[in-house]
Amino acid sequence: MYIIMLGAPGSGKGTIGKEICNKFNLVPFSTGNMFRDEIKRETELGKKANEYISQGNLVPDEVTIAMVQEQLSNLENVLLDGFPRTINQAEKLKEILSKTGKNITAVINLRVPDEDIIKRTASRVVCTNKDCGASFNTIFMPPKKEGICDVCGAPLTVRDDDKPETTKKRLETYYNSTEPLISYYEKEGLLEQIDIDIYSPTTKEDTTNKAIEAIERRL
Numbered sequence: 001m002y003i004i005m006l007g008a009p010g011s012g013k014g015t016i017g018k019e020i021c022n023k024f025n026l027v028p029f030s031t032g033n034m035f036r037d038e039i040k041r042e043t044e045l046g047k048k049a050n051e052y053i054s055q056g057n058l059v060p061d062e063v064t065i066a067m068v069q070e071q072l073s074n075l076e077n078v079l080l081d082g083f084p085r086t087i088n089q090a091e092k093l094k095e096i097l098s099k100t101g102k103n104i105t106a107v108i109n110l111r112v113p114d115e116d117i118i119k120r121t122a123s124r125v126v127c128t129n130k131d132c133g134a135s136f137n138t139i140f141m142p143p144k145k146e147g148i149c150d151v152c153g154a155p156l157t158v159r160d161d162d163k164p165e166t167t168k169k170r171l172e173t174y175y176n177s178t179e180p181l182i183s184y185y186e187k188e189g190l191l192e193q194i195d196i197d198i199y200s201p202t203t204k205e206d207t208t209n210k211a212i213e214a215i216e217r218r219l
């Protein structure tokens with residue numbers, strides 16, 4: 001079984017991916033882990049990838065794809081997260097799998113309204129006292145006194161990374177690169193769109209169940 005996970009940063013993709021892995025006994029596969037593994041084992045491809053990564057450059061597609069091919073050849077049941085990122089990679093993945101008579105089972109896309117992601121990210125507040133570093137969430141875990149740290153009494157602030165403008169930009173970048181992939185998998189008939197209400201107290205269970213049902217329909 002080969003499942004691909006898609007979802008914007010802040011959609012809970014990692015959490016739901018873990019649940020799917022547990023349910024179907026899948027090995028989680030990410031390019032980050034793959035690069036670390038190949039670099040640690042000092043394989044030829046690992047050395048090549050390290051040249052790019054250590055200089056802060058993106059690893060070229062042909063190196064990434066060669067690695068994916070090598071690693072997937074030993075794995076039967078996999079959940080892919082962060083690969084493919086482009087149509088080219090998606091086509092290569094299809095080729096790699098079909099050579100050994102394998103197919104992608106489903107592509108799970110977690111959909112959360114942008115406003116929800118922006119609001120939830122901006123609700124994280126951290127203590128401005130560097131020696132304290134406590135964090136709160138104005139929606140899910142508010143401090144006793146608004147804007148003040150429970151632990152040390154210093155003011156709380158929203159990290160630059162969590163501010164609405166930054167989150168909006170991050171989402172834009174994500175959509176620009178991922179929208180083509182979503183259309184591609186829709187045409188391939190593999191796409192399962194799962195809408196998420198991140199404010200529901202049972203969102204994790206609900207989303208997990210929807211994803212599992214979607215996969216089971218395809219088995």
Ligand SMILES: [Zn+2]
Pocket residue numbers: 127128129132133134149150151152153154
């Ligand atoms: Zn504090």
